[in-house]
Amino acid sequence: MSGDVTGDLAWGRLDRRAGLAGAIYAGGFAVGSGFITGYWVVVEGSLATALTWIVPAILLVTAGGAVFGEWMRRVTAYQVTPEMFEVRTGVLFRKRLALRRERIRSVDLTAGQVLRVLDTVTVRVGTGEHAGKEGTVTLWPLRRETAQALRAALLAHAAVDEARAHVSEGALVRFDRSWIRYAPLSVVTPVLGVGAFGGVLQVAEWFGQQERVIETVGSWFGPAPVLVIIAVLAAALFVVGAVAALGLWIEMWWNHTLEREADGTLRVRRGLLTARSISLQESRLRGVELVEPLGARLAGAARVDAVATGLTTGEEDKTDSRTLLPAAPRDVADRVAADVLREITAPPTAAPLTPHPASARRRRLRWALGSVVALEAVLVLLGLLLTPVLLHVAWASAVVLVPVAILLALDAYRALGHAISGDYLVARSGTVRRATVALQRRGIVGWTVRQSVLQRRAGLVTVIATTAAGSGAYAVHDAAEQDGLALADAAVPDLLRPFLEGPGPTAP
């Protein structure tokens, strides 16, 4: 199998501990599932039967993991030539991959706990092809030093822009422990709370104890009214969720640093148990996005995401790999955004924005109330047809939902705004997730202008800048017709000109 690669000295290999790592992973999985199966065998049969069947099975799976790891090591080799990065791999199907080095856009190093103990990392090399996994190569596992060297070699071609190198390299922001206070405010809190709840029931079911768990919890309350039980359970969910969110945040963001290296690469390093290192060439950067989820915004915090080409490959935790700074105080976020873009004078994300006309507010109010009315209509209709209980649910929910809808609509309107700030197009929108994007004007590769009949009557227009980076398109929602088109014209001069003078939206 390995005869064709061992002879060549220039080929790099996976770390010798691949077999060991495979064995640990497979063994851990086997022990976990063996334990549950064993419980059932003991309940139904005897301890001896359980041991005679399960222990060999665990050993077999562990050995399988070791063989797989070792085999991966034997068949995998990589080579860095002046032009290409070549990888040969494949357990069942032999694969030869060759990536052009100037196309490589990211080299990420990740080390889970097992790999960390073994002093090894997983290396992912991405070319930023949008077609799923094709453009990504994973090397698992490599020695830490080897991986660092490989990363440096692969990204070495990134040119240093001498003229703009006035911002020195080094750390752009240092980790601050107090940022952890924003962690429980994220949406993951309720999600994790519910997840924990479901997880307990699921594990109980594996052991056939689900009913007993529910009964035990029920007996704690005794004859308490249903509403009290619901409130207490909801509070418990929230507390559990908040603790889990804190834990997750520590795991993800501990020791976070964002630094700029001498070759013009931005590098994020973070993680407590799994150490992550994410590199992003500055030449791929087209802007930044300042994201303020509702909870964080109420606490005056914001997150900074990179808007860069070739980051949304089909790998896991897509959004996380874009994040340059976790939720941090707003002024820190603005400063980091400015530093990342090398804008020393003023952060573009804090630029004063042109507000949108009042008809945009009416539009938002109409949407918000319209969706509440639609929901209530369904409830009332079903209530009349089926049971009057739903009618009570309808009025009770209307009392809560109408003010919430109005508040959200007004907030959504307040969020709207756009501006040209130096080399950047700045646009802001959203209420649950308010996002301010600062997009380099030279990064705009086209425009889409949308106007529905209703928008036409209200004199509004939605202007969307398309770009190769980030989500591919960034919209200025419901701007005044003249403002929106003038913005597009100012952002990329001359492109819209013939279109404005011709049969445009103003003179159809």
Next chain:
Amino acid sequence: MGLWALQLVLLAGVPAAILGVLGLLIEPARFWLLLPAVVIAVVGAVSALLFPRLWFRHHRWEVTDHAVYTRTGWLFQEWRIAPLSRIQTVDTVRGPLEQRFGLATLTVTTASAKGAVKIEGLDAETAADLAEALTFATQTTPEDAT
């Protein structure tokens, strides 16, 4: 215009026909199957008569020395602009229905995942000429296009 009408007729006709046949076969649920079938058929017929005319009147495209422009839609008007220097690929596609009408769709993509400009219902010859001209024009603009 004929193509769009046919597309709409097929879009509404196929589900309406399926529901209709099912409605005739399945006795107890007949009313609840035939009702939507009729509604879909009526809506489809009306839009097949109305929308193609509207679209035909409102759809515009233009290629200048700098960019490709299109305007589509009536209820939701949309203008799309792709500068020539940013164009990455130029394709023409002729589906079976389009071939029947001697038409083609020209798709111009840029580096953005969302910025493709489509010109539908072009005369097949015009589309081919345009594709050639655009390909030539993009080749002469040396830029990274991202």
